[in-house]
Amino acid sequence: MKPWMSAWDGLDVFPAGTPEWAVAASIVGFVYFFVIMPGAGFMAFLDRKISADLQARIGPNRVGLAGLFQPLADLLKLLQKEKRIVSGWREAFWLGLHTMALYSTVAVLPLGSMFLLVDTDMSAFMLFWAALILALGTMLMGLNQGSIPGWFGGIRVASQALAGAFPAMIGMICVGLRAGSFRWSAVAAAQGSSPLHWTVFSDPFQFIAFFVFLASGMVLLGISPLDGGLSVPDIHGGVSSHLYGRRLSLFRLGRFYGFFLWSEIAVVLFMGAWNLPLFVTDAIRNYSTPVALEAVELLVLLVKTGLVMLGVTWVARANPRIRADQITDMAWKVLSPLSLMALIGTTVWMIWVNH
Amino acid sequence: MIIDRRTGSRPEHLRTDLTSWVVGPYHGALPGPMRVHLKLDGEVVVAGVVETGFLHRGLEKALELHPWRSTIPYMDHLDPESAVFGELVLCLAVEEIVGIVVPPRAQRIRVILAELTRLSCHLGFIARVARAVGSDTMLHYVLRDREKVLDLLELQTGSRASLNFLRFGGVVADVTEGFMERVHETVDMLRVRLKEYNDLFTFNRAFVKRTANVGIISSEFAKHLGISGPNARAAGLPYDVRKSYPYCGYDQLDFHIPLGKGEGGTQGDALDRFLLRLREIALGIDLLKQAVESLPRGPFWKESLMDNFEVPAGEAYVRVESPRGMLGCHLVSDGGKNPSRVQFRVPTLPLLQAVPDLLVGGRLEDLPVILASLDLGIAEADR
Numbered sequence: 001m002k003p004w005m006s007a008w009d010g011l012d013v014f015p016a017g018t019p020e021w022a023v024a025a026s027i028v029g030f031v032y033f034f035v036i037m038p039g040a041g042f043m044a045f046l047d048r049k050i051s052a053d054l055q056a057r058i059g060p061n062r063v064g065l066a067g068l069f070q071p072l073a074d075l076l077k078l079l080q081k082e083k084r085i086v087s088g089w090r091e092a093f094w095l096g097l098h099t100m101a102l103y104s105t106v107a108v109l110p111l112g113s114m115f116l117l118v119d120t121d122m123s124a125f126m127l128f129w130a131a132l133i134l135a136l137g138t139m140l141m142g143l144n145q146g147s148i149p150g151w152f153g154g155i156r157v158a159s160q161a162l163a164g165a166f167p168a169m170i171g172m173i174c175v176g177l178r179a180g181s182f183r184w185s186a187v188a189a190a191q192g193s194s195p196l197h198w199t200v201f202s203d204p205f206q207f208i209a210f211f212v213f214l215a216s217g218m219v220l221l222g223i224s225p226l227d228g229g230l231s232v233p234d235i236h237g238g239v240s241s242h243l244y245g246r247r248l249s250l251f252r253l254g255r256f257y258g259f260f261l262w263s264e265i266a267v268v269l270f271m272g273a274w275n276l277p278l279f280v281t282d283a284i285r286n287y288s289t290p291v292a293l294e295a296v297e298l299l300v301l302l303v304k305t306g307l308v309m310l311g312v313t314w315v316a317r318a319n320p321r322i323r324a325d326q327i328t329d330m331a332w333k334v335l336s337p338l339s340l341m342a343l344i345g346t347t348v349w350m351i352w353v354n355h
Numbered sequence: 356m357i358i359d360r361r362t363g364s365r366p367e368h369l370r371t372d373l374t375s376w377v378v379g380p381y382h383g384a385l386p387g388p389m390r391v392h393l394k395l396d397g398e399v400v401v402a403g404v405v406e407t408g409f410l411h412r413g414l415e416k417a418l419e420l421h422p423w424r425s426t427i428p429y430m431d432h433l434d435p436e437s438a439v440f441g442e443l444v445l446c447l448a449v450e451e452i453v454g455i456v457v458p459p460r461a462q463r464i465r466v467i468l469a470e471l472t473r474l475s476c477h478l479g480f481i482a483r484v485a486r487a488v489g490s491d492t493m494l495h496y497v498l499r500d501r502e503k504v505l506d507l508l509e510l511q512t513g514s515r516a517s518l519n520f521l522r523f524g525g526v527v528a529d530v531t532e533g534f535m536e537r538v539h540e541t542v543d544m545l546r547v548r549l550k551e552y553n554d555l556f557t558f559n560r561a562f563v564k565r566t567a568n569v570g571i572i573s574s575e576f577a578k579h580l581g582i583s584g585p586n587a588r589a590a591g592l593p594y595d596v597r598k599s600y601p602y603c604g605y606d607q608l609d610f611h612i613p614l615g616k617g618e619g620g621t622q623g624d625a626l627d628r629f630l631l632r633l634r635e636i637a638l639g640i641d642l643l644k645q646a647v648e649s650l651p652r653g654p655f656w657k658e659s660l661m662d663n664f665e666v667p668a669g670e671a672y673v674r675v676e677s678p679r680g681m682l683g684c685h686l687v688s689d690g691g692k693n694p695s696r697v698q699f700r701v702p703t704l705p706l707l708q709a710v711p712d713l714l715v716g717g718r719l720e721d722l723p724v725i726l727a728s729l730d731l732g733i734a735e736a737d738r
Contacts, residue, residue, distance in 0.1 A: 055495040148376045152398065152719060225489065225561070233384050233487050233723035319561045321489030323720045325398070326564055 027117055028106050035302070036106065040256040041071035043306060047313050054317045075249055082245030095250075098137040102254055105130035105261065110184035112274045112297035114290060124172055124182040127265050128165065131220050134258045135161030138222075138229065141251075142239035153238020156324040157222055157229035163331035164220030170339035171213030174206060174346045175199055175269045188273035200270040203353070205345030210270040212339045214312070217262040219331045221255070224316040228324030263308040267301060271308070274301040373401065380409045384487065384723035387733025391710070395719060403714035405707055410737035418697045423449065423523070423666055426694060431517035433699065434735040436479060439465075439472045440677040441735075442521040445697070447602060448686035449523045451671040459651040461525035462603045466646050467538065468511065468520065469603070469675075474545070474639045475504040476678035477632045480730045481552065484629055487723035488565045493555045500548050503541050510534055523664065524657030530650070538647050542640040549637060557630060566629060567620030570713040570725035574623065580705040584680025586729060589615035589631040590623035596676035608645050610638055625728035632730075666690070679703055679732050703736040 014023055045060065045068060052059025060067030108118045108126040118126075135157055142154025176182045178199060179190035191198050200210040218226050229238045237243075243251050267273065274297035276284075284293040322330075379390035388409035394402040414433060418426050426445060433441035443465060450457060457465075478501040485493035505515040511534050512520040512527075520527050556562050572582065577590040587594055595612040597605040613634035615627035668690040674683040680702025687696040706729045713725050 051491075055492045056499050057495055148374065151374075228720065231489060231720065233489055234720050236383055317492045318555070319490065319559065320485070320493075320565055322561055323565060323718065325718065 024107065024117060028103075031106050031109060031111065032103060035111070035298075036103075036257060036260070037253075039260060039302065040253055041075075043256065043260070043309060044071040044074075046306070046310065050310060050313065051317050054314070078245055078249040082247075094140070095247075098133065099250070099254070101133045102130060102137070102257065105133075109261070109264070110188070110268050110273070111301065112294045113185070113188065114294045115298065116184050119184050121181060121183055123184050124176065124187065124265070124269070127172070127261065128169065130261055131168075131217070131258060132161060132165065134221065134254060137254070138239050138251075142229065145239075145242045147242065149235035149238050149241045152235050153229040153231075153241070156231075157239060159328050160222055160226070160228065160324065160331070161220050163328040164216040164218075164335075167212050167216040167331060167335035167339040168220055170336075170343050171209045171216065172269060174209035174339075174342050177343075177346050177350060178202060178206065184268065184273075187269060188275060191272045191275055193272060193275040193277045195272065198270060198272040203346065203349045205342045205349055206270070208338055209342040209346065210266070212335050212342060213270065214262075214266055214308075216331060216335045216339070217266065218312065219327055219335070221258045221262060223259050223262075223312060225319045225321045226327050227321065228327060231321055231324075259309060259312075260305065263312070264301065264305040266308060267304045271304055274298070276300060378722070379406075384726055385733075386483070386726055386729075386731040388737075389707075389731075389733055391714070391722070393714070393719075393722075398719045400714045400717050400719065400722070403711045405710045407707060407733065408737055410733050412738065414738040415697050415699065418694050420693065422692050423664060423694065426697075427521065428517070428519045431519055432734070433738060434677070434679070434701075434732045435516055436732065436734075437472050437476045437678045438516060438518050439468045439521065440675055440682055442518065443469060443603075444673060444675045444677075444682050444684040444699075445686070446521050446523055447673040447675065448671045448684045449666060451673055452669045452686065452688055453523070453666055455524045455657055457525055457603075458654045458657065459604065460529075460653045461655045461657075463646055463650050464526050464530060464655060465521060465603050466605065466608075467530075467643060468508070468518065468526075470639045470642050470646065471504055471507055471538075473678045474636060474643075475501050475508070476730075477636050477639070478504065480632050480678075480727075481556075481629070483727040483730075484566075484625075484724070485556075487727035488562060490555075490562070493552075496548075496551065496555065500545060503544065507534070507537055507541055510537060522656065525655050527656075529655045535647050535650070538643055542643050545636065546640055549633065549640075552633060557633070563619045563626060566626035566724055566728065567624055569620075569625040569717060569721050570728060571621050572623040572628075572709060572713070576709070576712070577623070580709050582680070582702075582705045582709060584676065584678070584702050585631050585635060586628055586680065586706060588612060589628040591615055594681075596674050596681050600674060602673070602675060607649075608642055610642055610645075613638060625724050628728045628730075666694075674700070677702060679730050679735070680706075682735075699735070699738065701732070701735040701738070703732045706731055707736055 048070070049059045049067070060070035063069040063073045105126055108123055110116055110123070139154040139158040139161075142150040142157060144150070175187060179187045181187070195201055199206050201207065217223075222229050230240055231238055235241065240248065240251055276297060280296075281293065284296060374395040376393045376395060377390060378393060379385050380388040385391070390406040390409075392404040392406065393400055412432070414429060417429055421429065427442055430441035430445045431438040478497050482494050482497040482501065485491075485497060508518065509515045511531050512518045514520075572586060572590045574591045576582075577587045577592055582590070583594060591614055593612060593614055596602070598612055613631055615622050615631050617624070617627055618630065619626040621627075666688045668688055670685070670687040672683060672685045674681050676682075681700070682702060683700030685696075685698040685700070686694060689695040710726070710729070713729075714722060717725060
C-alpha cells in the first residue's frame with residue numbers, strides 16, 4: 001500500500017493480495033454507481049417534489065411510491081429517445097474524454113474518515129479540476145452546436161466559470177489556513193461534530209468565507225438561479241438547447257455531479273465533514289465493524305450535503321434568474337473583495353485571537 | 356454561424372463582428388407569432404427590426420360579411436385574452452349609431468365583466484413577466500389566482516375566454532345567483548395575494564435588478580408614438596379613457612388612475628410598467644367592490660330590440676380602455692344587413708413600433724423582459 005492509500009487500512013473488505021489498481025477501480029465504480037447515480041435520482045426527485053410544493057403544484061406522483069421512481073422513468077425514456085446513434089469518432093472521443101475527466105474526480109471525493117482514496121496535501125484543489133473541466137466541456141459543447149443560442153450559452157458559461165473560480169479558491173484557502181493543510185483528513189480533524197466546532201462558525205471571517213465559497217461555486221458551476229448559460233426565455237436553453245436523449249441525460253448527470261461535488265466539499269470544508277460525536281464513534285468502533293462506522297459517516301455526510309443542496313434550491317426557487325453580466329459583476333466586484341477580506345481577517349484572527 | 360456546415364471548415368480566427376439572429380416567429384420570449392431581426396454586438400443589441408403579420412385573420416373584413424348580430428362572437432377574437440373589450444367596443448359603436456340608451460344595470464354588468472377581464476389580463480401579464488425573468492414559482496402563483504378570476508367569468512357567462520355575452524343594448528343574462536358573493540370573495544383573496552406578489556417581486560432585489568432601467572419609455576416618446584394604457588401611464592402620462600371619455604357609467608365610480616413613479620430606476624422602465632399593473636390590480640379590486648355594491652335594479656337588456664334589429668346609415672368612433680391601452684372602433688353603416696366598414700385602433704400597434712428603439716442598447720437577456728413588460732397583444736395587432 002502506498003502511503004496515500006493507507007487511510008482505509010481498516011476497511012478489510014478486499015481479500016489480501018488484491019492489486020492496488022483493482023481496489024482503486026472498484027472503489028471508484030462503487031462510488032459512481034451506488035453513491036452518485038442513486039443520489040442524482042433521489043435529489044432530482046426531492047428537488048422536483050419540494051419545488052412543486054413551493055410552487056403550489058403537485059409534482060411527480062405516479063411512478064412508484066409518491067412518484068419516487070420518476071427520475072428512473074425519465075432516464076429510461078431519455079435513453080430510448082435516441083433510436084439511431086449518429087456520432088463521429090471525434091465526438092465520441094471528446095465526449096469520452098470529458099466524461100472521464102469529470103468523473104476522475106470521484107477518486108478524490110472525501111466520503112468518510114476511512115473512505116479517502118486520494119488524501120494528499122493538494123486534495124482540496126482537485127475540486128477546481130472538476131468544476132473547470134465541467135465548465136470547459138459545457139462551453140465547447142455550446143460553441144460546437146453551430147447555433148446562436150449554443151454560442152451565447154457557451155460564452156456565458158465560460159465567463160461565469162472564470163469569474164467564480166477566484167473567490168472560490170480564496171474561500172477554500174481560508175479553511176486551509178485554519179486546518180493547516182489541504183488534506184481531507186486534516187480538514188476534517190480540525191472540526192468537530194457539534195456546529196460550534198465547525199469551520200463556518202469558528203470565526204466571523206470563516207463565515208464570510210463559507211458564504212463566498214458557496215455563492216462563487218454557484219457562479220462557477222452555473223447553478224440555478226445563476227445559470228445564464230442555460231437561460232430558457234432568451235436563448236431557449238442555451239448550451240442544452242440542442243440536447244436530447246442520451247446526451248441530455250449525460251449532460252444533466254454531469255451538472256448534478258458538479259452541484260453535488262461542490263455542496264459535499266462545502267460540507268467537508270466548513271460544516272463539520274463526516275464527524276460524529278465521539279461517544280457514537282467509540283460505540284460503533286467497540287460494538288461493530290469499521291465498515292459500519294464508515295457507512296454511518298457517509299450517511300451523515302450525504303444528509304448534510306443534501307440539506308445544503310436543498311437550501312440552494314430553495315433560494316433558487318424564490319428568485320428570478322440573474323442576468324449573466326450581473327452574475328459576473330457580482331463575482332468580480334462583490335465576492336472577490338469579500339473573499340480577500342475573509343482571507344486577511346482569518347489570518348489576523350488566527351494570529352491575535354487564537355494565540 | 357460559427358461553423359460552415361456545408362464545407363465543414365472551421366475558421367481559425369475568433370469572429371468579432373456583429374451577430375445576426377432572427378428570433379421567431381415562434382420563440383419563448385415572444386408574446387405571439389412575430390419576428391425580431393436582431394443585430395448583436397456581443398450580447399448587446401445594436402439593432403432590432405420587428406416583423407408582424409403572422410396572425411392576420413382578416414377580422415375587419417370578416418365583420419363586413421356577417422349580419423350585425425353575428426359580429427359579436429368575432430369580436431371575442433380581436434384579442435382573445437381580453438375578449439370582452441372587443442365586444443364592448445363594437446356594442447358601444449353600434450349603440451351610438453342606433454342611439455340606444457343601455458339600461459344602467461346592463462352597463463354595470465358590463466363594467467364588472469370588463470374589470471374582471473382586466474384583472475385576468477393583468478395577472479396573465481405578471482405571469483409572462485415572471486416567465487421572462489425565469490422564475491417559475493411566481494408564474495405558478497399568479498396563474499393559480501388567475502384561474503379564480505376566470506372561474507368568475509365562467510360562472511357569469513358560461514365561458515372562460517370567448518365570452519360572447521354582450522349584446523347591442525345590454526347583456527345576455529342577468530347576474531347569476533351567488534355571483535356577487537363570489538366576486539367579493541375573489542377580490543378579497545386577490546388583495547391578500549397582492550402582498551404576496553409584492554414580496555416575490557417588488558421587494559425582491561434580484562427582480563428589481565432585472566427590470567429597473569430596462570426598456571425605458573419616456574413620456575415624450577409615448578406621446579410621439581401614440582402609446583396609451585398602462586405603458587403610457589407608467590411613463591407618467593395621466594391618460595385613461597375611463598376618465599377622459601367615460602363610458603358604461605365609469606364616471607359614477609370613484610377612482611384615481613395610478614401613474615409610474617420610477618421607484619426602482621427610471622420613470623417608464625420595465626419595473627415601472629410592472630408595478631403599475633400591480634397598482635391597477637388594486638384599482639380593479641376597488642372598482643369591482645364599488646360596482647358590485649351599487650348594482651342598480653332594472654332590466655339588463657333593451658326589450659324593444661328583440662326583433663327586426665336594424666342599424667341606420669351613419670358612422671361612429673368610440674374608444675374603451677382595454678387592459679393594453681386605448682382600443683378604438685370606427686364603425687360605418689350604410690343601413691344594410693351587415694356593417695359596411697369596421698376599423699380598429701389597437702393599443703399594441705404603437706408599442707410594436709416602439710420595440711426597436713427599446714431593444715437597442717439592451718442586452719439579449721433583456722429582450723424577453725422588454726417584450727413581456729410591454730404586454731403586446733399580437734392577435735389584436737395582426738387581427
